[in-house]
Amino acid sequence: MTDGSFSDSLTNIRMSPIVSISEEVRKRSPQFAQSTGKKFVLFQRGEIDFPTPAYVVDAAKKALDSGLTKYPKSGGEDGFKDAIAAKLRDFNRVEGLTRENVVVTYGGQEALELSFKLFAGRKGAGFAPTWSCALENFVPFAGIDFIEVPLEHDFAVNLAALEKVVRDIAFFYLNTPHNPTGKLFSEDEVRAIVELCDRHGVFVISDEAYERIVYDGRRHFSPLALPNENIIGAYTFSKTYAMTGWRLGYLATRNKRIIELIRLGNYTQTAGVVTFLQQAGRVALENRAEDEKAVAAMVGEFQERRDVLFGGLRSIKGVQVTKPHGAFYLFPNFSALIPDGLQGRERSMYVYDKLMDRGVATVYGACFGKHFGDNLRFSFSMTPPEEIREGLRRIREVLE
Numbered sequence: 001m002t003d004g005s006f007s008d009s010l011t012n013i014r015m016s017p018i019v020s021i022s023e024e025v026r027k028r029s030p031q032f033a034q035s036t037g038k039k040f041v042l043f044q045r046g047e048i049d050f051p052t053p054a055y056v057v058d059a060a061k062k063a064l065d066s067g068l069t070k071y072p073k074s075g076g077e078d079g080f081k082d083a084i085a086a087k088l089r090d091f092n093r094v095e096g097l098t099r100e101n102v103v104v105t106y107g108g109q110e111a112l113e114l115s116f117k118l119f120a121g122r123k124g125a126g127f128a129p130t131w132s133c134a135l136e137n138f139v140p141f142a143g144i145d146f147i148e149v150p151l152e153h154d155f156a157v158n159l160a161a162l163e164k165v166v167r168d169i170a171f172f173y174l175n176t177p178h179n180p181t182g183k184l185f186s187e188d189e190v191r192a193i194v195e196l197c198d199r200h201g202v203f204v205i206s207d208e209a210y211e212r213i214v215y216d217g218r219r220h221f222s223p224l225a226l227p228n229e230n231i232i233g234a235y236t237f238s239k240t241y242a243m244t245g246w247r248l249g250y251l252a253t254r255n256k257r258i259i260e261l262i263r264l265g266n267y268t269q270t271a272g273v274v275t276f277l278q279q280a281g282r283v284a285l286e287n288r289a290e291d292e293k294a295v296a297a298m299v300g301e302f303q304e305r306r307d308v309l310f311g312g313l314r315s316i317k318g319v320q321v322t323k324p325h326g327a328f329y330l331f332p333n334f335s336a337l338i339p340d341g342l343q344g345r346e347r348s349m350y351v352y353d354k355l356m357d358r359g360v361a362t363v364y365g366a367c368f369g370k371h372f373g374d375n376l377r378f379s380f381s382m383t384p385p386e387e388i389r390e391g392l393r394r395i396r397e398v399l400e
Ligand code: PLP
Pocket: 046, 106, 107, 108, 109, 110, 131, 175, 178, 179, 207, 209, 235, 236, 237, 238, 244, 247, 248, 249
């Protein structure tokens, strides 16, 4: 039987190359430890080394004990959706939304997958570099013709480049704070992008997975804070509360037709998110004191890691790195260290392979689309400062 027997929407999906990188690390680690007596330094994954806050874990246990084990309400439980609307108002400064504007989903992943599916078979665009899962999973699954609009080298927005494609697309995928660059889009940038899209009847799929992970006292600006009807916000508990394995998220929009359609899609796929999980999510949001404490502790640690990694990379000759103000990634450029003649795969793997051989795992730039092949993504979500310093020593030895 050939692949032609099955739907393109599944046969065109590729597993994230980041998963293969982690598998390779697992395979090479014992040999590396044997020959060097050292461990791999892990900069490749978006997993988080903090535990889920105890008050959320307790809430899930209590919810189970109290018998919250039956079918969920279509689109999400009212109490949970009320807590989400309150969070959107107080944290994201989104006015005028109620439970009727929210659908509860399995992670940001399902909210995004359903949002892309709204535009199946049409044209969409997003900034390059683009989160690999959008490129490898959502785009082929929904059969989207996806245009990558490159950011500048310092990750500034090029509105003229966006203006060229915006006439021709059904939606624009905007991710702030941004994976893989750590860029926190400014309020002005967000306003300009939303207005440009609105003028051309283009929807904005706003991926705010890292909304609470911001540094230097800055604030994330939610597109949904604008009154425009063309914005679909996708949110998750994964990063804010270190709940990556719980698979809890939600979608919010002013557009009631979109809510109806997403609710149908969500029901068709999973019949809704399990009830005790929704109750835990409600407590996570409503216990503001515990929430603030947990998020502040995690973000404080991440900021220290960012400072160590950014300072270290910046001091290496030939490495060009922009300071991230959100998420937990850096996306430095290595063009000056790659031999001139190298092209294609050899070029995109040149620095990545050298670092891998020295026990430093990163993600090569080609995983994030066509435009930033000379960059590598470093995640510091699993890497305490001491390990980051060890990683930097090795990087320096390899590159200097
Ligand atoms: N958006 C971005 C940019 C991400 O990096 C991730 C996870 O890594 C998600 C969304 C979705 O996360 P989840 O499905 O765990 O909520």
